[in-house]
Amino acid sequence: MKKLLAVCNYTLRENIRGKIFYIIMLFALVVIASSFLFSKISGEMESRVIVDVGLGVIELFAFLMAIFGAVRLILQEIENKTIYLILSRPIKRYIYILGRYIGMLVIVLVNILIMFGGLLLLLVSKGYGFQLIYLEAIGLIFCKIIIITAIGLLISLVSTSAITSITATFFIWLLGHFSHEIKFLSDKLTNVFAKGAVKIAYYIIPHFEYFNLKDYINVPVSVYTLNMLWVIAYCIVYSGIIMSLSILLFRRREF
Amino acid sequence: MKNFFLLFIIVVLVVLLINIQQNIEKSFNYPFKPVTTLQIKEATFVNFWGVLLGLRRLSADLAWIDVLQYYGTHFEEDEHEDGKHHHEGHRHIQWGEYKELLSHCQVVIRLDPYFKYAYLYGAGALAFNHERFDQAIELLEEGVANNPEYWRFHLYLGAIVARQKGEYQKVIPLLEQVVFAPETPMMLRSILAQIYEKQGNYHKARLVWEYILSTATEEHYIKRAKSHLEKLNNI
Known part of the structure; x- marks a missing residue:
């Protein structure tokens, strides 16, 4: 546990020293503030536009932080050869990879909370109240980040290029939001093999639509009925599988 | 040995995941139609990427801003100070025809079928400003189909039909029931x-x-x- 915390701490310090996160966060805050301009041209839908732009920007920038961070976590260490220094110490590989992953998640969570604070400040300054569903939406955005960071990490262990890893992670992000379409496609297919393949793909890809509460704000609950406990369990188990695969791969990897 | 144990854990987690997914899908219905079935006349690059990135509401908002840019916000006719004749309830149309207003509104409501304000605004503009009652009714009927629990759409429909028939006395009580609702x-x-x-x-x-x-x-x-x-x- 102590070692895990030490690796987490190391990841946090590394990211705090790096400039990329500050730049992304600053840019995100500027974009959230610019939702004020969008709201000005949206007529009576001011509060809706501020919330939608705000939550959308938070998710998008948290995703960018997560994929760039996750891909850099191990690949950069290998490129800089600093990984030898760490692994030569009495630290188990699974501790190292879990520590890096958790540290990365903590830094993205802090950024999400800062951005959310910015959004709330904007809403309050415009005289709009806080709704619990905003916080729930943020929580589920973070669940998506937990999954995509694990996927980014796994891909970076398989791939040797950061660009390939980022591109592949990005496509999984898109596919995850498209899982409903995949189900729809599988229902339409008549070929048994194709149907089976699409069905398997449907179970393999992450179902980000479960976490897309920010899109369901005005949808009557009777239409989509989201059981939060099951959805959180899905996030934990899915990322658990991906992280287990990452540990498996990292153990077998020779440096 | 350690790796076999890890593989065993992965298999257990996969079984658990399938179980969880099936439990979620027992109650969860994705509230939007598949993108491939969306009938949008002019889907833009922004709409496409918005949906792809899981930002449907935001795409609908951008489409909504597009409606306002097309239709303008200072569209309403005020008093006829130029002395033009108009009688009760009949609004002399001085502005453009805005032939694409319906299709612009349809982009918004097909991206976000629960955007009630867009139905009300579009139908109100089409019926009361442009006297295109059939288009207004078409828009509201889509609203009723997508939001069957939202009873105010029925009142608007009633008001528009009454206005179409020139029965102004019937329009007023129907509009009175919805005028102070927050979405109006x-x-x-x-x-x-x-x-x-x-x-x-x-x-x-x-x-x-x-x-x-x-x-x-x-x-x-x-x-x-x-x-x-x-x-x-x-x-």
């Missing part, structure tokens, strides 16, 4: 206030204009409410 566009409130004025029901007109003045965020509505209230005070 200011445009419809000001239409009702003007109908009251034309009927000589100044007390009710004043109530509606006062409500507009206290709730409107857009400058032109505030100005209009002030000017109407000033005129009503002089009567």
